Amino acid sequence: SIARFTLDPAFTVGEVNPRLFGSFVEHLGRCVYTGIFEPTHPTADEAGIRQDVLDLVKELGVTAIRYPGGNFVSGYKWEDSVGPAEDRPRRLDLAWHSTESNRFGLSEYIAFLKKIGPQAEPMMAVNLGTRGVAEALELQEYANHPSGTALSDLRRGHGDKDPFGIRLWCLGNEMDGPWQTGHKTAEEYGRIAAETARAMRQLDPCVELVACGSSGQSMETFAEWEATVLKETYDLVDYISLHAYYEPVDDDVDSFLASAVDMESFIENVVATCDHVGARLKSKKKINLSFDEWNVWYLSRWQEQATTFEQDDWPEAPRLLEDNYSVTDAVVFGSLLIALLRHADRVTVACLAQLVNVIAPIMTEPGGPAWRQTTFFPFAQAAQYGRGQVLDVRVDSPTYETKKYGEADLLHATAVRAEDGTVTVFAVNRSRTESLPLEVALNGLDLTRVVEHSALADADPDARNTLDEPERVTPHPVEGAALTDGRLTAVLEPLSWNVIRLG
C-alpha cells in the first residue's frame, strides 16, 4: 500500500531556527582531546585544532555548540580553563572518572567556533552542581564584559581583547538526575536557577537562558519537575531543556525504529507543561524548547563499561562512549531529526550530542585520519536543506506493530520550504523488508521537477563506517521519483532515510 500526504504553503508549522542544527562539545573521553584538539597531529594548526576535523565540522553544518558539558559542567571551575595553558591545573573529573588537563579551555573553545565560521555560535553552560550564582556571574563578566573591571581585564590580559559575546547560556545540566554532581530536587533547582537567571540578567538583560528540564521523559519526576522549575523561573528564562537518547532494547529493532514516536510525545508533553504554567501565571510569554542533547546512544554498553572502572585510575582522554553507528542507527537518527523539524515552532534550539568521537557523527584516530559516521549524512543534509518554513505534514501511512509504541506509521516525514520556494521532503521508511511507495499532493506550490532524490540505505542494515573502511556507507542517488500534475511520486527503499528536493 501507499503512503500519502499533502503539502500546502498555507499550512505551516513555523520557521526553522538555525539553532536547531546545534551540537555539543563536552570534556568527555576524546571529544576535545584527540578529537578537535590535538597539537601533535599532522593537520593541527598553531592552536592545536585538527584541520581534518574542522573541515568535517564545517561540512556537517553545525550552528550552536554547547560547551563544556554535560555532566562535566557540574564540577567545572571556569577559572581553571583560562590563562596560560602551562599554568592551568590538572583536576579530577568526577563525572567521567578522568583527569582533566585544562589544556583546552574557554578561549580555545571560542577560537574554535570562529574557525568554523559565522554560523557557529557559543552556548555556554554554568555550573549549578557544585557552584552557584557568584561563579556564574564571574564567568559571564570574564567572558562578556568589554573592559575596565578586574575580570574583563583579566580576559584581556590573557590575550582576548574582544569580549566573547556569549548570548545563550544553560543554567546547569541535568540537575534532576541522581548521577549529577550536586543533584537537586525541583524546588532546590528552581530556586538556584531563578536566582542565577535574575543575577545574569542584571549583568546583561539580553542573555538567553535555558533552564534544565528532565534528563528524559522516563524520569520519575518528569513533568512535575518542569512545572516546579518553571513556576520559579517563567519570567526569567527563555527555554527549558530536553534530553533524549535511544537504543534498541532486547534487540527490539522495530520499536527502536519508532523512537521518534517517543521523542515527539516528549516534545508535546513539555510544550503542554510550559503552557500550563504560563496559563496559571496568566502570562503572554511562551517558553521555547532547547532539545540540547539528542542522539542514538548505546547507553547500556556505557553503563557496563562504567562498572569496570578501577577506582585508582583517572585516565586522560580515554576512549568513552565511542559508539560506531550502523545504517539502522542512521535511519533512526534521521527520524529524530524529522521529529525536531516537525516541532520547529517550539523547538528553537537543539544540540546533537556530541560532535566528535563521543556518540558522534565524526570519528578520529589519534595521529591518524578523521571520518564520517553513518549519522553524519542525515544531519548534514538536514542542516543544508532544512532551512525555511516547515510545512504541516499529516501522513496517511501503512502501519506496523511495535512492542513499545503499539501501531506506528511506516512513513515518518516532514517538508521544509526555502525562501526561494523550493521544497525538501525528508522521509524515513521504517519497514525493514518492504519498499514504501510515496505520493505527495503539492497544492499551491510552484514546483515543476525533482531536483534530487538521495537515500541512505543498504542491503546490510548493520553496515557502518570504520577506520579501515571509512566510506563503506554514503547516501546514494535514487532514480524514479517524478513530479507530474502537482503530484510527487517516489519509492522509499526498505529501512531508508530519504531527501527529496523539489524545484
Ligand code: AHR
Ligand atoms: O552526552 C553524554 C551525557 O549524557 C552528558 O554529559 C549528560 O548531560 C547526559 O546524561
